[in-house]
């Protein structure tokens with residue numbers, strides 16, 4: 001029989017609801033708390049900076065399913081479903097008996113999974129009479145996705161991009177500007193927070209911390225302007241569950257069910273997006289048995305230079321370095337942690353989202369650490385076998401997949417491995433150049 005490589009869903013089969021894992025968790029995530037009063041924050045409190053509907057979703061621990069608005073589903077149809085692909089050539093190159101599948105989230109106009117949450121966030125802003133959105137971005141994938149989504153829904157968009165990343169990846173600011181956004185390197189002279197930083201240190205290279213502070217300041221001082229975030233928060237992972245819900249049906253088309261599910265890990269949104277819909281079968285039973293008889297090994301792949309899942313502490317911490325955000329219960333390396341300047345910009349974040357932190361604490365998943373050069377080596381093999389140049393972030397998921405597949409080669413197990421290809425690396429070729437020239441190092445974490 002001829003072997004099928006790609007699996008796609010017809011439009012009629014696209015998800016109509018997102019899956020809210022919080023409703024099914026036995027131990028619920030602890031609430032965000034106010035840094036001064038230490039009181040739990042309500043959705044109304046969060047709605048000062050975020051769209052009100054996003055604030056409600058953030059704290060919703062009762063509804064397992066949340067309707068995807070029709071207008072968002074229409075926008076999703078422009079690029080969804082994304083293909084589920086069997087990586088036959090990679091399997092062959094590794095000589096593994098494992099079956100390797102990947103969900104390809106790189107095939108949309110922006111090149112990463114971030115658009116799945118940018119669209120609903122902008123939609124809700126528009127519905128609520130907001131006219132402007134703002135955000136921070138590091139490598140620029142989130143800023144690019146938000147710029148496009150804002151334009152789609154007729155919103156103005158202002159992005160603060162980490163200054164050093166702006167210089168390293170100039171094409172990402174070009175993309176944002178092409179979609180009509182204004183882009184400023186952070187720290188900038190346009191906010192009080194930025195001026196303060198520049199006054200103290202005129203050559204400050206910027207960080208996600210400085211950029212978050214500037215974006216929040218803009219949102220709170222501009223009428224009808226909301227702040228948006230592309231990772232970490234619960235409502236972002238919620239929107240990303242379209243990935244796993246599609247993958248579940250596509251794996252069924254392939255006649256298989258995953259033993260292992262892998263994604264790279266920055267704040268947890270692409271991991272949660274793929275993993276949570278599958279994890280629901282385990283959570284809904286809650287007695288150590290899965291409702292469909294399968295028990296999946298969930299693996300989050302983080303950089304060994306920024307290892308919050310494996311070496312972080314579970315505690316309340318700030319989401320930004322300045323300490324402007326609410327306190328969140330998470331695995332963290334400390335909000336003043338300065339990650340090494342690795343090329344996987346999307347994975348350089350000190351903390352993990354609160355849902356994933358609770359699931360990790362409760363033993364539903366595990367983290368693994370990947371050195372930078374191992375991730376690029378994996379990315380290169382993937383490019384040379386499957387023909388897709390992966391984002392440096394996604395290279396971490398591929399490296400973890402290769403480790404698992406090589407373990408199967410030793411034991412002879414025919415495991416089914418599913419990983420998420422969170423984005424392509426075509427705007428990151430300077431990083432590949434550095435690797436090919438032998439210039440990349442493996443910064444170590446010094447805790």
Ligand SMILES: *Cc1c(COP(=O)(O)O)cnc(C)c1O
Pocket residue numbers: 112113114141142230231232264265266267268269270271346347391393394422423424
């Ligand atoms: C932002 C980003 C990530 C990391 O963010 P998560 O919220 O952990 O998914 C991973 N891959 C790509 C391509 C990204 O743009």
